[in-house]
Structure formats: C-alpha cells, structure tokens
Amino acid sequence: MSKISIRRDDLIKQLQKFLSRSAILYEEEDTRPYECDGLSAYRHLPWLVVLPETIDQVQKIMRLCHQHHIPVIARGAGTGLSGGALPADESLILSLAKFNQILDVDLPNRVATVQPGVRNLAISEAVKQHGLYYAPDPSSQIACTIGGNVAENSGGVHCLKYGLTVHNIQQIKIITIDGELVTVGGGGLDAPGFDLLALMTGSEGLLSVIVEVVVKLLPMPQRAQVMLAAFDRVEDAGEAVANIIAQGIIPAGLEMMDNPAIRAAEAFVHAGYPIESAAILLCELDGTNEEVSEQITLVKEILNTSGATEIRTANNDQERAQLWQGRKSAFPAVGRLAPDYYCMDGTIPRKQLPHVLQRIAEWSKKYNLPVANVFHAGDGNLHPLILYDANTPGELERTEEFGGKILELCVEVGGTITGEHGVGMEKINQMCTQFNSLELTQFHAVKEAFDPDKLLNPGKAIPTLHRCAELGAMHVHHGKLPHPELERF
C-alpha cells in the first residue's frame, strides 16, 4: 500500500544534512516513548521521529516528506486523549517539543507570541506579573502544549465564560505539506478572506503544521469564588444549572459530578465532598469584587430553591483550591478504582442529561462495567469514565462498544461525539453516525484543498466513505467494528 519512494536509511541521510543526530530518532529504544499519546490503549511503534528546532528545518522536512510521499504526524506533548498523535505505518512523527520559547509579550495589544511547544500553563505563568493570563485551561494544562491546543481546539473548565482555543487566538503560522510558510489571522481582531484561523483550529493536524501561535491574554479577574452544592437527585442539579443561567449569570466554571465520581474523588484527595449525594455542582463566579458579592448571594438563593441539600462557599484561596482539587483530580481518582479507564467526551443539550445518564446506567449494568460521570454542566460536555481491565480478555472491546453507544446516543439527542478531546483515531467510527456521506465528502474536499496527497495525519479525524459503508454493514451483522488495524498491548 505504501507509496513511499525512499528507504528509511536514505531518508535519515537526507535529514542528517540539516538536523543534528540527536534530532533524528529511529532506534526502538528512542522511538518507544512516541508510540502512543494520552490514549494509551492504542499503540504503534513509530517508523521515524524528528525533533526540529527551526521553522526552516520544518519546511525542509515537509518538502522531503512531500517529495517522497511520507505521511507526517505532528506531535506536541502527546497528552491528547483521542489518539490524534498515534503513529501510522511508515510515517514520520514531527515533534514540536523543541519549539518551546515565548517569543514576545505585547502588553498594549494584550497578546503573546509563542512557539507551539510552549506549555499552556507556562503562558499564564509568564504574564502573571502583568496581571494577565491565558484563559483556556484544559485539565492537562501543566503538560499540554499550545500547538496541540490549537490542533484540538481545547477547552477547559472555564470555557463557558471564556471560550475555547478558537476564541483565544489571533494569528498562527503554519507550514503546508509542500513546505510553504503561511500566516493565518493577523495583528488586528480579524483578517481578510476566509476565516482560515477557525478552520485550522481543531483540524487535528490534517491540514497543516502549526509553528507559531499568537494568543490573546485577559486581565485576571479581581476575585474568583467557588461554591459547592449537593443534591439528592441529578435532575435537581441539572435544573439548578438552568436556573442560574436563566437568571442571567454566566459562571466562570460550572461543573457537575455524579455519585461514583464524588466517592472516587473524595477517597483520593479528601476535598470534603458529601459522599452520600447523588450529584454535586461546583460553581465558580469571577469578576470585580462587587460583582462577585452580588452574584454569590443570587446563586445561593437559586441553589436553595433548586433543591440543594447543602451549600458551601470557599472563603479563601485554600478552600477554593480544596474544592477544585476533587474535580481536577477526578480522572486519576477514578483511575484508582480499576486498572484502566476509558474517558468519553460527548456533548449534549443540557436538558437531555437525566435521560442520557439513565441510559448510561442501564448499559453499565448490561456490560457489567462501572461508570463515573464528570460533566462540564454549563456547556453540556459530558465525560463518562468507563472502568475496565485491559488484561481481562474481551474487556477493552466491550468497553469500546459501550463507549461507542454513548457517543451515538449523544448524537441522537442532538449533541456531538466530541466536545473537546477530538476525533483522532478513537472516535473515527462514530463520525459515520454524526455525518452523512455528503458531509464527509465535503470534509474530504476541504482536506484536499490543503493536502491533496493525504499525507498529513492520515486515517484520523475524518473516516473514508468506504470505512463508514463497511461499518454500516458490520453493524447489521455483528453490531460493532473494532479497530482491526490497531495493535493492542
């Protein structure tokens, strides 16, 4: 199948003309760390890994790959949760890890120019002294890089109020598959022509390689205060969220956890969560001092009338950190309950929450796989965490089938298969549920406009019509299609 027109040894010789020896990895012991990203159930040993340091080097690499028909998979910190950076057969992993400099902080225009390998949190740390920060805060923000954030359009717990990556960047520099450097966006708040900045954001490395990002910075709010409310019924918690928004309040963060998630988090970090509750809400309000005071009073009233059994307000930074600690540790906390967990990422209209949780509970029994639910309640992004043991034969397959059903349910109730983690390799089959063949064909046409030879991150994000057709047929006969092309460990 491979159309590669060069042997690996010859390619390495070509690369060595402009890259140092340490920037080219091909021995198994060196390439092993690149065999998977944050979705470690999927692994594939890379053929070749390169770590360029300059834009010029990236351009030369891309020209070589284009000339010799070598697939290119860009990679940041490898924290992605959908297998977007999973190596493919005979492909080159292009690590942007050495692009780790903050190039400029422009205070009057409130922007920072950063290289793609800069960590998300490092941006906020660098501008903290000026009272500014970068708003999107994915839970992996200590490790994940801004280039990966743009490629995935990452969100975070504060995106109800402050938006996703696409809302918080102003310009990017990209390298096309044939090695051309293009600036997308601009120094002002908009740019002429089509909104390519939006198109590039979340394109999962299928359209170009990002080599520079200009992010917007925001003034740090004067005050941020978090409240915890406990509920005996999940429906009441959902109702409370709707009531808060109906009162015209947009909290900075609005998170929900169900009972299994509460118990797991409490056992792990002792945040003081009420473990008997069916659900808790964490509601963070921020703004000016006066604004927060006014809104806290209002939200307390709303929570009370919505049936909260207990309400707590963090009165200092330590208490605030403690309340958030449980939520931020939810994934690892749940991870302690079983050898493996599988994190789903659907988004649903919030009014569908009770229905969706009910169905998940039913399937959990049927598949005999426990589930804990963590929910970005403000914006409808649901993360069911399915607990399983990959060493038990058949359990990963059962988990994948269960997960697939959840995603299909999200589409059925008017939502989407992925709110913030991306499609990658993981949800490629569910794309066939969300989009029909005309829409998928349009996506392929967009891809062709940038990468006619389909060399950038092949096989990810957008399924072929052939794959969907086969999947449909398999659905009828067997009810599922595992990923036969993937190695499993």
Next chain:
Amino acid sequence: MTDKDHSKSFRDYIHLAYEERKPLQFKAGGSKSFYGRQTETPIMDVSHHRGILNYEPTELILTARAGTPLTEIEQVLADQNQMLPFEPPHFGDKATLGGAIASGLSGPTRPYTGAVRDFVLGVRIINGKGEIIQFGGEVMKNVAGYDVSRLMTGALGTLGLLLEISIKVLPKPAQAITLSRELDVNEAQQQMLAYAQQALPISAACHDGQKMFLRLSGASLAVAAAKKQLGGVELDDSATFWRSLREQQHKFFSNSPSLYRLSVPASTPITTFSGEQFIDWGGAQRWLKTDQSLSTLQDKAASVNGHCTLFRHQNEEYDVFQPLNGTLKQLHLNLKLAFDPHNILNPTRMYSDF
C-alpha cells in the same frame, strides 16, 4: 411574511445552476448589498426562507433560518432578557440573520465580548453542487470534523448558501452605562489600551475625534465601582449612542463618498493613517475618510500587520478587500473549489478571481 422552509426548492435551484454552470448572487434583505465587490450576477432572492426554529434560553442557544429578520430575533431574545452578543450592524430594517453571518460584521463590543464567528455554533448550508449539508450543532463545544460553521462566517456566501444558523446567545447585562470625556485622540488611545489590561467591566470603547466614550456593562455594583474609578460624564442614552456608531448613523459617517475600514493592532499609532478618523474597538477598528488611495492604505495597514477595506464606495469597479498573496491566495482558491467547483456562488463578490 410567514415562516417557511424553502430548503428543497433552493437546493434544486442551485443544483440546476451547478449543472448549467450559471452563477448566482444571493440576496435577502439587501441591507448589506453595498458591502464587498459589486457584481452583475443574476440575483436569487432567499428572503422568504425564514423563521426561528429553536430557542432554549437556559441553554443559551438559538437556531433560525437565514432569512429571519434580525429585529425579530432581537425581540424574541429581549423578551427573555437575552441578546445577540456580537451586536451585529443592521444597516437597514430588512437585515437578516443570514446576512449578519455571511458578512461577518461585529459591533462595538467585539474586542470585549467577541466576534460574530465566536458565537456561531452550527450551520446548514447548500454548497455549490446543490447539496444540503450540516455542520456543528446546537451545543457550545463541538470539535467533530473541521469547523465549517465558522468558515462560512464572513465568507459572503461564496462557499455556500446559509439555510439555518445556530448561535450562542447571552444574557443582557444587568446594567449598561456610557461615560464620555473630552480627550485628545492619542491620549484616549493610551487610556483605552491601559484600561484593557485591567479587570474592568468595559464593553465598548471609542473616540469620535473629540471625545472618548467608554461603555460599562455588568452587575450594577460593578458598574458603579468602575464609574467612580474612571470618571467622566454619563450619557443620558447609552444605547442610542452605540447604535448610532454600529449603524453608521453618527454624524461622522455622513457626507463622504468613500469610507475605509482599518483593522489593525490596537496600539498602532493614530498618525499612521492621515484623514478624519473614528476610533472604535479600543483602537483595533478605525473608520477613515481620506483622499489617499486604497492601495496606499492597504500597504500601510499591511506594514502594521493589519488590513484595510473600502467599506462604502461609489465606484463600482473597485476591489475592496486587502489583496491575498502567494500560498494564502492559493489556499483560498482551493477552498472555493472544494465548496463550489463550478464557481457559481456569489462569484467575484469577495475577490475578482473567485
């Protein structure tokens, strides 16, 4: 006019045009016909495809057919104390949602709350082959597939005819007031830049040549505290002032054959461009009346990493948008072909070559 779905007849019409390779120009309310390049392409009236399809105030989403009048949408939102967060200019009482999205124009609150594209969640369109396709949806977070919804925003109908649009809406602020102060424009710019770095409830900032205007929006206590800090004279009617700017009914906009729009970094020195200027968006959008040529202005705008548009004009032969070059231009041509292989959708409305 009654609410009605014309998707299927539009689809058939465009499909026929595709087969016969006959170009079409979409028009609904016609309030923004002046914007972009003027063409002789036969007009397809799409105004009767209208109606609000879904509005969930507590989920902050609204879906409507493209021909739905903006005034109707704004009224429905106001009844629930909500609003279109991007304050779209109407430029006439027939303005539609489709026109607002296709033109991609945002009002004075743009630097503080966001642009039109920031609030577009999903679209249903007809592409240049006459196919009805749908992207995004009615949820805030959605990263399945390429972001075609936002790509359509500001594309002036050159990539597809908008049928339905889902947008995020926001609650109206509890209070909004405007403070004005007589101030030299350069000094005003410095103040606007400094304020933007502070946690203040500013939702619009402009300078009309004589005075600086700051709008404060939010909880009443927050607005009161900021008012005390910033000082100035409070306007009697805050909403009217910003509407006059948004709709270009302010006296600055009268009596000029040509009006230029500059989109530049907010800190760009005012003196970069000579002529009469109205500074909006805290310095990032500037309306300019000048005798200088478009290409001179575009060269200057490019030198500060911005761009210049001939926004209103009388000569119909003009190119109006900042030219695209090299690979960026090629990517535009490729994308146009990807959505509209026979180049029949609003050809040459944006640029002369597609």
